[in-house]
Amino acid sequence: MSDMEWLAQLHRENYESLLRLARHRLRQSLRDDSEADDVVQEAFTLAAAKDIRSHANPRAWLFKTVDQLCRRCV
DSSP, rough: OHHHHHHHHHHHHHHHHHHHHHHHEEEEEEEEEEHHHHHHHHHHHHHHTGGGGSSHHHHHHHHHHHHHHHHHHH
């Protein structure tokens, strides 16, 4: 499986959960979750740039990154 196929699969498997997390975090801090999709997409862009395939737990990396990106939105 190529890196892009792997990343696409990771996206399919985790997008909805990551979006829920982003919406929740943004509502807590800003009372507005309109940027949630952008945050999740940015996390996947960073994942591609950093080649997280070799990370011990890519899914956990994504969740932590989405959480941190949401904190930056405040």
